[in-house]
Amino acid sequence: MSNSLMKIEKVKAYYMLKDRYVKAVDNISFEINENEVIGVVGESGCGKSTLSNVLMMNIIKPLALIDGKILFKTNGSYKEISSLSREEVRKDFWGKKMALIPQAAMNALMPTIKIEKYVEHLADAHNIPKDKFLKKAKERFEKVDLDPKWLKRFPFELSGGMKQRAVIAIATLLDPDLLIADEPTSALDVVNQKMFLKILMEMKKQGIVKSIIFVTHDIATIRQIADRMLVMYAGKIMEISPIDKIVEKPLNPYTQGLLNSVLTPEPEIKKRGITTIPGAPPNLIDPPKGCRFHPRCPHAMDICKEKEPELKEVEPGRKVACFLYSEERS
Numbered sequence: 001m002s003n004s005l006m007k008i009e010k011v012k013a014y015y016m017l018k019d020r021y022v023k024a025v026d027n028i029s030f031e032i033n034e035n036e037v038i039g040v041v042g043e044s045g046c047g048k049s050t051l052s053n054v055l056m057m058n059i060i061k062p063l064a065l066i067d068g069k070i071l072f073k074t075n076g077s078y079k080e081i082s083s084l085s086r087e088e089v090r091k092d093f094w095g096k097k098m099a100l101i102p103q104a105a106m107n108a109l110m111p112t113i114k115i116e117k118y119v120e121h122l123a124d125a126h127n128i129p130k131d132k133f134l135k136k137a138k139e140r141f142e143k144v145d146l147d148p149k150w151l152k153r154f155p156f157e158l159s160g161g162m163k164q165r166a167v168i169a170i171a172t173l174l175d176p177d178l179l180i181a182d183e184p185t186s187a188l189d190v191v192n193q194k195m196f197l198k199i200l201m202e203m204k205k206q207g208i209v210k211s212i213i214f215v216t217h218d219i220a221t222i223r224q225i226a227d228r229m230l231v232m233y234a235g236k237i238m239e240i241s242p243i244d245k246i247v248e249k250p251l252n253p254y255t256q257g258l259l260n261s262v263l264t265p266e267p268e269i270k271k272r273g274i275t276t277i278p279g280a281p282p283n284l285i286d287p288p289k290g291c292r293f294h295p296r297c298p299h300a301m302d303i304c305k306e307k308e309p310e311l312k313e314v315e316p317g318r319k320v321a322c323f324l325y326s327e328e329r330s
């Protein structure tokens with residue numbers, strides 16, 4: 001049996017609007033290995049949050065799973081979670097096998113609900129005695145450098161950094177195999193970012209979580225924590241590769257553009273992760289034909305305007321979707 005925890009096969013998930021659809025995740029395949037951190041990068045609007053939800057099977061209208069399979073390894077065999085309903089996945093997988101820290105999660109906490117209520121809800125959902133679970137929550141709060149007394153408080157009493165640490169402590173209470181964190185550090189200052197990343201890596205080290213999908217537009221963070229980098233553009237995977245190789249020599253011109261923006265000397269650009277690639281990602285209702293990046297690509301060839309490049313292995317462990325690395329170009 002392979003060491004992948006999850007297999008994602010040709011998955012398409014679109015937002016079905018009245019007379020159009022938004023192709024936010026469009027024919028994506030990759031595997032998540034056990035004990036690895038995958039950093040997912042790409043500009044805003046490229047489908048990173050949609051992909052996070054799709055991996056969780058958290059599919060709520062107008063989003064629909066159009067095609068493909070999602071397999072999750074559980075008790076030594078693969079279960080096709082994409083054939084289950086959201087409710088079934090929620091009951092059997094969420095919290096225990098996989099957990100999501102949604103984008104802006106810390107601001108989604110209800111200001112009038114005490115933090116410990118969230119813990120109690122989770123205990124209820126999984127038929128765990130509340131007091132036993134609260135005890136565990138107290139221990140975990142200490143692990144994330146929060147005084148357990150904060151469990152009795154309201155979210156508005158906590159600072160941003162404290163709220164985000166409370167969110168990760170609660171999300172991982174049941175020791176999920178996979179944690180998906182969608183831009184968890186974007187709203188934090190540098191000190192709290194560092195603290196959050198340290199906690200995250202400590203949780204992995206201690207085996208509280210095994211694998212992590214970390215979504216960000218901050219490549220510098222990915223370089224610190226990830227084993228592999230997955231680059232998304234306009235609903236597609238452009239490149240997926242071990243982190244050291246991709247940083248040393250990015251293959252896809254889009255990856256090159258993203259990495260260049262990190263190497264820029266201007267601190268503001270660096271800090272905000274703004275890309276220096278001219279132009280903007282396309283509208284996903286009617287994306288460009290061929291390679292979706294071709295209108296912005298400095299190396300675009302005729303074939304790129306006509307044909308879609310497949311994500312292909314170009315070196316062991318490295319995959320890229322680009323005709324520059326394909327025999328088809330000539």
Ligand SMILES: Nc1ncnc2c1ncn2[C@@H]1O[C@H](COP(=O)(O)OP(=O)(O)O)[C@@H](O)[C@H]1O
Binds near residue numbers: 015042050051
């Ligand atoms: N509820 C929705 N209805 C319609 N389109 C949506 C919805 N949510 C996101 N989208 C669209 O899906 C695309 C991908 O969005 P998203 O997954 O949020 O990207 P990212 O997280 O990379 O910024 C964008 O074009 C966005 O406008």
Ligand SMILES: [Mg+2]
Binds near residue numbers: 048050103
């Ligand atoms: Mg997002």
